[in-house]
Amino acid sequence: MSVLLGVDRLSVTYKSGTPALQNVSFAMNAGEIVGIVGESGSGKSTLLRALLGMLSDGGQYAGGDIVFQGKSIFSHSQGDWSHIRGKRMAMVFQDSGAYLNPIRKVGSQYIEAIRTHFNISKKAAHAMAVDMLSQMGLDEPDRMMNMYPGQLSGGMKQRTAIAMAVTMEPELLLADEPTSALDVTTQVEVMKRLTDLRARQGTGMIIVTHNIAVAAHMADHIGVMQHGALVEFGQTSKIITDPRHEYTRRLLDAVPELEGNANGK
Numbered sequence: 001m002s003v004l005l006g007v008d009r010l011s012v013t014y015k016s017g018t019p020a021l022q023n024v025s026f027a028m029n030a031g032e033i034v035g036i037v038g039e040s041g042s043g044k045s046t047l048l049r050a051l052l053g054m055l056s057d058g059g060q061y062a063g064g065d066i067v068f069q070g071k072s073i074f075s076h077s078q079g080d081w082s083h084i085r086g087k088r089m090a091m092v093f094q095d096s097g098a099y100l101n102p103i104r105k106v107g108s109q110y111i112e113a114i115r116t117h118f119n120i121s122k123k124a125a126h127a128m129a130v131d132m133l134s135q136m137g138l139d140e141p142d143r144m145m146n147m148y149p150g151q152l153s154g155g156m157k158q159r160t161a162i163a164m165a166v167t168m169e170p171e172l173l174l175a176d177e178p179t180s181a182l183d184v185t186t187q188v189e190v191m192k193r194l195t196d197l198r199a200r201q202g203t204g205m206i207i208v209t210h211n212i213a214v215a216a217h218m219a220d221h222i223g224v225m226q227h228g229a230l231v232e233f234g235q236t237s238k239i240i241t242d243p244r245h246e247y248t249r250r251l252l253d254a255v256p257e258l259e260g261n262a263n264g265k
């Protein structure tokens with residue numbers, strides 16, 4: 001398997017002085033799912049934004065390197081990088097669905113997004129969009145294309161946003177709490193669709209979640225963050241059965257039903 005992403009001693013600080021990432025290192029292969037867990041403020045969102053080259057205001061790289069498909073992201077020109085972003089690497093947020101343009105029909109914004117990356121007809125883009133909406137488990141995707149975002153439920157909007165992000169068949173999908181604003185049934189459904197997508201398209205994913213049980217269920221590797229540091233990173237089965245770090249044990253203890261819980265609770 002080829003290495004998709006290598007993160008080497010990455011550090012990020014905010015102008016406020018907060019060291020948000022401290023010497024974070026890990027690597028993942030193409031088509032793998034990595035789950036990143038940790039408490040609020042531990043640096044999970046900062047990590048995803050840093051990987052995408054999109055630190056929020058006041059954030060700056062303070063050391064280290066990010067190598068995506070064999071090339072440091074810092075060696076790309078701005079233009080090349082924005083092309084990579086959105087096609088080979090895509091991101092979805094907890095409330096991505098809320099960012100759909102409310103005054104344009106779903107279909108017209110979806111088709112436009114596809115055609116900025118693929119030189120294809122509107123008709124072909126329409127077919128691609130409908131196919132991906134149905135793969136995300138949305139009924140009547142043809143009808144949805146003619147609707148405005150305001151006519152869709154929160155779950156439908158979020159699934160549409162995820163569909164739009166993965167239509168370009170990115171090699172890496174960065175997902176920041178992609179389902180936490182959804183009801184539990186929809187969460188399970190969307191997570192299942194994401195694992196199906198990996199099986200079908202070989203999409204590598206980094207999924208940030210508060211919930212180590214979700215990570216344990218989906219991910220091949222789990223990374224645990226605390227105070228900006230990646231305190232533990234390893235194979236999911238190993239992290240669950242033999243956690244090295246006290247903080248990981250505490251996270252696992254909070255989900256007693258998890259199979260293989262180290263303490264057997």
Ligand SMILES: Nc1ncnc2c1ncn2[C@@H]1O[C@H](COP(=O)(O)OP(=O)(O)OP(=O)(O)O)[C@@H](O)[C@H]1O
Nearest residue numbers: 014016018020040041042043044045046056057058
């Ligand atoms: N734009 C910003 N300016 C200044 N400090 C920031 C900014 N964004 C995040 N931080 C700080 O950086 C640290 C890491 O924040 P980050 O949002 O990455 O954590 P997180 O693990 O994603 O938290 P959550 O689970 O609540 O989203 C925190 O101390 C936070 O206060």
